[in-house]
Amino acid sequence: MQLFFEQLLNGIAMGSIYALVTLGLALVYGILRILHVAHAAVYTVGAYAGLFCYSYTGSLLLAFLGGMIFCSILGVAIERLVYYPLLKYPPYVPLIGSIAIMLSIEEICRLVAGPYILTFPATLPFPEFQLGGVTISSTLTAVYVITTVVLGLLWFISTKTELGLAMRATSQDIPIADAMGINSHAIVSIAFVIGSSIAAIAGILVGIYYNQVYPTMGTVPAYKTLALIVVGGLGSMPGAVIASMLLGVAETLLIGYADIPLPRDALAFIAMIAVLMWRSEGLMGSK
């Protein structure tokens, strides 16, 4: 039973990290209707930028800030230079562009930082808990707390502020939003800043959680998060969070208990196809 709870806690942490990456994807899809595969590359860059700042300054706060700022610039650059001019083409055009960006950034990371696994020797300043014989390590606590804070902030921004209202308007109809006096291009950029900053946080958390940072760390998340936003309902942020949590827990528990002849990474796609056949608009999507 103790093992079960430990697995469950790890699963929730995994799900939280999936949720952080998937949120950015859902945000971008909600507004631009583009499958932002390169988001996972932004997440990798976030981990590297964070590691770089950490090893130079020794401050985790600066590492998070540096990663977020760098990723925001990268995210906005991708949006301005590639996505925005490609909006008038069929959706596969920006999608292929996004895959190309993803692979290019991965290669640049490999060339700049080297193909090997770097360690992220940092401990997050969070307390450790003992719950009935189960230890919740400081890293796990950090993952839970940071995810909760980020989700709370995002919920607050999107439902309680004027910026959130403008973002929702832009995601419904860009020309009408423009006509109502919203600077939709600026809103799109802000969405990229928010999504990319969250990706940087996720990248740094993963780097510390596994104590590994390497160029291809974004490959599996890149496609798994696509499956997750489909399961959650394309563009739905609560759906994306629920789907991520479910997958994180399901993966961890299945690997621990069930003897299935499939790798855990295929699970997301099997779940996705099952959901699509049963409810093609996703868990929380609207028709």
Added chain:
Amino acid sequence: MDAYLITIGTLIVIYAITVYGLNVIVGYAGQISLGHAAFFGIGAYASALLTTKAGLSFWEALPIVILLSGLIGIVLGLPSLRLREDFLAITTIGINFIVEALFLYVPYFGGALGIGGIPRVFLFGIKLKGMAFFLLCLSFLALVIFICWWFTRSWGGVACFALREEESAAASVGISPVRFKLLAFVIGTMMAGLGGALYAHYMRFISATDFSFPMSITFLSMIVLGGMGTLWGPLLGAVLLGILPELFRPIVDYRILFYTALLLVMIRFQPAGLLGEGSIVRKWLILKPAGGRP
């Protein structure tokens, strides 16, 4: 010709056959597929298993392989009837990952070790290798290009074009989306199956990683570069992307970066490809004879 050139040429021709299949699905019928390497792999594994485990010859196995690929194409093409564009793109990525995982984790498919000892192709009792096998692949490619050409002029092809442009309008004039989308999927996956079978008997050793998602991206890059939905675009794309890595062998470390950067620049500035509607090459080809300026 020396063996090096023949090797590159044979692989380019095999890829071209497969990419023509993808062009039928994506270029003609407008159904985005990011999992074409799965069908390429299904053809390769089917042919490899039939010849090594069931003891058939390449020629006896080939009709079964092509029929099987077409059949699986129908089954996996079914999502395209329910899903559009983004959903379909992600589903085909998923199919690619699941098929690769099955090859890798089911012991019958050789697992991580793959399948080795695939026999060479015999024709009239002569073992085909080197130049002879290249010519065999080339004749298959000619057949595939002919089928594509014939398809674009047939009722089925015209119906597919109509579906690609505007599905509801096409359906309202009596074109069945179900029938013609599946037709495109079947033709496309059969060509991929043929390409896969040739690949298996050329390499004589296959493993699951040969058919992973990056391979699908390479196939898609080839038609994007050449020109989606054109007759000669897939061939041009396969030749260019087949030769470029060889030309850039000296700077081997920067090869993949160059490759992906090229794809990015291409899709950003010429999304219709080199031979597509409104591309630089096409303008030049049309204006040059007329004495105009490109």
